[in-house]
Amino acid sequence: MLRRVYVIQYRRTGEFLTQGLFYTRSLKKAGRLYDPQEAIDTAINNIDEGDYEIHSFFEGEEDAPLN
Incomplete structure (x- = not known):
């Protein structure tokens, strides 16, 4: 089953916000x-x-990352 997800990217660094409100370069x-x-x-x-x-x-x- 597919579901729509949203991710937040900090433009200045290109990093993504994690579930714990840290930053990562990995979209996964x-x-x-x-x-x-x-x-x-x-x-x-x-x-x-x-x-x-x-x-x-x-x-x-099933593709959702394990945080």
Whole structure:
């Protein structure tokens, strides 16, 4: 089964925000959010000056990374 996920990327460094609110260069280790508003709120509250991008894609539930 596919589900839509959202990940947050810090534009300045290209790193992704993890589930624990740290940074990683690995998309596989990026934290997944499942609600677009939650992704926006998380980005606003954790990345300075709106310097972020939110990416959305579909992945199989079995493909979700283990955090």
